[in-house]
Amino acid sequence: MNQEGSIMRAEKNREGSIMRAEKNQGMEQSVVTRLLIAGGAIGPLLFVIVLLIEGATRPGYSAWHNYGSSLSLGAQGWMQIANFIVCGLLTLGFAIGLRRVFRTGRSSVWGPILLGVFGVGLIVAGVFVTDPSLGYPPGTHISGPQTLHGTIHGVNAIITFGSLAIACFVMARRFAGDPNWKGWALYSIVTGVLVVMSFIAATVVSALDESGVLPGSPTGLLQRIGIIAGWGWIALMAIRILSKMRSQVPAREGMSES
Structure with missing residues (x-):
């Protein structure tokens, strides 16, 4: 009997250890997922702030007239280059986090993939700088000669913006069948068209x-x-997901403590 009791206690201890390990692993994965999703809220805010401030303060630059990519040119161009690369990495992380959240169902694969392509496209835009255009930097012609890196930047812009727009349409299919995302199907379609x-x-x-x-x-x-x-669409989606994840944490913690 003592031997059987010892075996049962050992078995219970082993099961308890496994459950604690699984719980810790789940918590670690949850933290990682939240951090990845948070990148989808931080990246858009950072990109737009840098774009607006640089566009308003850069000598000879007109936010009305010149492309945002033109801020990568000149002595201060490194700021927009860094903006492209950092926000691209944050968006790529968000795409990975989105895949971890939407594991099954419509658009669970292609939505994150397209947003990942958008993130990679931003990084490429930072690496392959655009050519001077529309008179910026000051002293350059309205339409200057095309370079290899400028051509790559231009083609990449089509892929980058295209993947973002298609991601909006693809995610709209998922949101249309989910009552928890009411109104987001229309919002996604309008954003993609815009x-x-x-x-x-x-x-x-x-x-x-x-x-x-x-x-x-x-x-x-x-x-x-x-x-x-x-x-804005990416940021609001990330914020909504984070809000849903936070509301689920107390329930999980309460269950684990009971």
């Missing part, structure tokens, strides 16, 4: 500006509308 239209409009008026048809075009303003709309 990102696409903003990119197209900025490209068209920029081309008209370079050809002399529309000098002083609002290229920068049109681009910023799409940028802020897209970043």
Whole structure:
């Protein structure tokens, strides 16, 4: 009997150790996931703040007229380059966190993948700097010669903005079938359309500006509308997920203590 009791106690201790290990692992994964999702709230805020402040204070630069990428040029260009890379890494982390949160169901794979592509595109935009355009930096022509890194930057911009817009449409499918995300399907579709239209409009008026048809075009303003709309969508989604995760923590802790 004593031997059987010892065996039973040993078995219970082993099961308890396994449960504690699984609990600790789950808590660690939860913390990591929250940190990754938090990057989706921090990145957009950081990017927009740097873009607006630099655009308002950079000598010779016009936020109304010039592309945001043009802030990567000149002596202070490193600030926007760093902005691209840091926010790209934060967005990539958010995409990983989103996949950990949305493990199954519609868009659980392609939504995070497309946002990951968007994050990588931001990093590429920082590495391959744009060419001078629309008279910035001061002293350059409205339409200057194309370089290899400038061409890569331009092609990458299409992929980057395109992946963000498609991510909005893909995630809208998921939100449409989830009562916990009421209204987000429409919001996602509107954001995706706004990102696409903003990119197209900025490209068209920029081309008209370079050809002399529309000098002083609002290229920068049109681009910023799409940028802020897209970043805002990511930030609000991240904040909503974090809020839901926080509301679930007390319940889990209460269950573990009982």
